[in-house]
Amino acid sequence: MGLQEVNVHIERGDFCFLVGHSGSGKSTFIRLLLKEFEPSEGTITVAGRNLQRMKRGSIPHHRRNIGCVFQDFKLLPNKTVADNVAYALRVTGVTPRNIRRKVPEILQLVGLGDKMYSLPDELSAGEQQRVSVARAFVNHPSLLVADEPTGNLDPDTSVGIMQLLYRINRTGTTVLMATHDREMVDKMRKRVIALEDGRVIRDESKGLYR
Secondary structure (H helix, E strand, O other), X not given: OOOOOOOOOXXXXXXXXXXXXXXXOXXXXXXXXXXXXXXXXXXXXXXXXXXXXXXXXXXXXXXHOEEEEEOOOOOOOOOOHHHHHHHHHHOOOOOHHHHHHHHHHHHHHOOOOOOOOOOHHHOOHHHHHHHHHHHHHOOOOOEEEEEOOOOOOOHHHHHHXXXXXXXXXXXXXXXXXXXXXXXXHHHHOOEEEEEEOXXXXXXXXXXXXX
């Protein structure tokens, strides 16, 4: 679903839920931020940079500065938990010494300090999503985008992931989360941007899913 006449400003440090039925435009919204899609008109600015003016060679760097968490985890199956997280650092040119320091720190933050050398299939779904969050946050991006991060998780595990995203937001990282989880949105009472047929129909601070 394309977007039409969308005018949204998300401040640094905001926590926003992006809600709407399947096909309402949530995925398009995210893909535009990642510069996977080009808008036919209008302007998209992320962290002060106009994406339409961005040169092709700068796109990988732009994407690396946005942490992404997905419903299906997207972990490397043959790599340990530590290697999955370290991969996000290697591609940005972090030195091996700093990788050895940062990986245990971030895994401790997400509650997986004792799972560093486990493979993804040795973890529960909730633990795999925590690895995904660790990988997205290890570079301390200014923006973390989560696309249905609790979609494959049971309610109790979902609460843990939301608490983790909230803690990350408290460090100053902007969090934008697309979700169908009505109960979670209503419980957290954060900003809610609601889409329908590619248009913003509501933009409320401390909003409800409805």
